[in-house]
Amino acid sequence: MTPFDKAQGGPRDFPVIFDFSVPGRVGSSYPNPDVPDTPLEQLIPASQLRKEPAALPEVSELDVVRHYTRLSHRNFSIDEGFYPLGSCTMKYNPKIHEDAARLAGFARLHPYAPAEGAQGALRLICELEELLAEISGMDRVTFQPAAGAHGELTGLLMIRAYFETRGERRTKVIVPDSAHGTNPATAAMVGYQVVTVKSDARGNMDVRALREVMDGSVAAIMLTNPNTLGLFEEPILDVEEIVHHAGGQLYLDGANFNAVLGVTRPGDQGFDVMHMNLHKTFTTPHGGGGPGAGAVGVKAHLAPFLPVPVVERDGERFRLDDQRPQSIGKIRAFYGNFGNLVRAYAYIRSMGADGLRQVAETAVLNANYLLARLRSRFDLPYDRLCKHEFVLSGARQKRQHGVATRDMAKRMLDYGFHAPTIYFPLIVEEAIMIEPTETESKRTLDEFADAMLAIAREAQDDPEVVKTAPHSTPVKRLDEVRAARQPDLRWRAR
């Protein structure tokens, strides 16, 4: 596999768009003004007029097309190959969703269009809320958060408002030591003290440790289930009982929802609030890091605190309601990443109940299959049935051959695969976290397993080739220390 032939920079630096700039060249076409040519100074004060034009590149349209097309060849995507990034659910992003989101009636709709001129969009939001409420077992869903972490912020703010309304002062949030970094970061943003609880030997939340820290000062526990080890939290009902008994709330980080669609619903597990990464489970494309969409579902007791506005249905008419006095307010402008709501809606409607259950079953089957194929050559710190992902350890390779997980990940790139998530969760030494998703074929899984096993052999027989990887990418291993010590964050004319 040689994905980079066309994109190889060769011995020279690959140019930046500014390198193509030639004074006087243009890349766009706009009409001349059809209104009077009043001198600009009569329209705005001379002191406000821009003195130096912004030094944007002066390039032709073809320069732009060629440059960004070539940059696209220097990228790796699901469209090109297998992307087993654990915790990221890199499943196929259907093309029909792109066509749907780009229909003029959605893409060119102004957020302040009057409700009578936005009935189709409001219907879509309302119906998506109904679909996700059923899928998650929650009562209401807001779409305002732009991403998972933004959803966490929304959820914790609602929990905070809930306790304020009840006149309770709670100051702590519990997170397991396997939690995503966003969980403690969010708790801190909402002014909570973070209490970390360790995982037990099976990779579950340690129930005894939880009992010790749980009291009336704890506002919430933030759990991921299946957790970031890819394991279902077996004592979930004990956790639920302990937290609710002490008056706390259960927050679910829904990053791993893909594993249990149609099998178990977070609402039925006792969660009071959860976020769903529509860009993971519901396959809106990641876009190289965003846009995402972090829908947040809540049980009825938290619904008064949802961000404004919410979409309400009056029969077949839909309206925005922002007269909600207990609302936490807004966490971004307008209503959320609507374009991604169109995609998620299209996905759920095309899968149906049976299709979504097949998603979970196949994601779990694929993960357990890969695990079965790899387990002999890598350490497996938690040897259990996994759900949609699993975590290996490269400790053996590090200890025996001096080959770190980072090196093996870089070597994966030479085999034409994206690397798994590495060094996360933090509780596993030299962690390698693999999530195949349901959209990959057995053939792809086998090719990937063969590559992993080949790299394990290389680590033993030819460690240098692994330690100096990657060898076939557009650039060789990059100097991250230099990037941080001498930050060069923008191009400047030399």
Next chain:
Amino acid sequence: MTPRGRGGNVTTGVERRTQHKYIPATDAEREEMLRTIGAASVEELFADIPSRVRLDRPLRLPPALSDPELMAQLRAMADANVHSDRAVCFLGAGAYDHYVPSVVWHLAGRGEFLTAYTPYQAELMQGELQAGYEYQSMLCEITGMGVANASMYDGASAAAEAAVMAKDLTGRGEVLVSTAVHPEYRQVIRTYTAPLGLRVTEIPYRHGLTDLDAVARALSPRTAAIIIQHPNFFGCLEDGAACAELAHRAGALLVCAVAEPLSLGILEPPGAWGADIVAGEGQPLGNHLNFGGPYLGMLAARQEFVRRIPGRLVGATVDAEGRRGFVLTLQTREQHIRREKASSNICTNEALLALAAAIYMASLGKAGFRKVSELNLRKAAYAREAIREIPKFGLAFEAPTFNEFVVRTPLAPEEINRRLLAAGILGGAPLGRWYPELSDAWLVCVTEQRTKAEIDRLVALLEGLR
């Protein structure tokens, strides 16, 4: 593939009804994989889920749709909306109807960009990373700032993060926010800052501009920042330099929100008149209206604040052979390293929209960026002067404006909009919902998309209102 009935394959427990095009595994492959795992059925793989929380029924969802059925349904929903290709749009207020050159989404929509993740494996993701670096560079150029991040969620949340950043930089506990800042931005600033104990004090406007006397009175040694918007929510041009001077004299920062970055083609950039942080909305830079999202949060700051800026930063470095390459850098600010001590919890951002913005800015180029900006200014000025002349109409404020202005109307603006919509025009934003004292005020936006003929038609319709 022959669809099987429920329970159709007793030997393996592989129990499926239809083969779906997004799920390649066939029954035969499932059986083979189960054998490798050593499990008798897929059901066994879920044995760790307590039966009490299992769903014992199928999800209650509408039946699955085939592609043609799905597209027909979505088209019907889209067609129920009055969008800006169908109606002539004079609506702005934080979301702008600009022309998006064809190249922008032909390129940004390529699967290689669209279906990539955050560039954690830099060697494999030079395209995304380099585009991020180019975006940061161009954003610095248009704002006149020293450093820009790779994107935030939207303009409102970027403004809120800027407020928190000012608190961290100054160690002070209050921000002064002009009421001429977008009302939704102000709401978001309040939501973000309340749990941190950061006090938000609103500063009134006078004649459409932030009241600088009120700013001077409100400034104190507790003030972390003054937050203004420029052009402000009413479309008026603030005296940013005076605000910066007031802020700096009090040891505070000036945060400038920019909801309409195309104004920067013609206006002196915030970096030139002393803004410390620029937080804004990048939707106008090549991104569609999308009923309010996805949009692009822009965040730029003075160079010396680089280690306090939230979100992802792309930096240039070299590879093992000395060639230039790009990586995500200064990550010790971020949640996945610092956890509860991070500068923000942000993880996923709006990378694809930043890429689109970079392509847009490169396409327009130095001359085009100025030209589009000038078109907005001139067309809006023409419309403003024409509407001012209509009997019983008038301008609410006399301050200079960019592509939006506030009109006092003889009829309720909501009523005017109803009548205009019947004539195929999407009217301006009625301001009464945010400003009770402006219940007869209407915020009109005129971008480069509007022709003189469309403006004249709007004016004629307004003249004919009874």
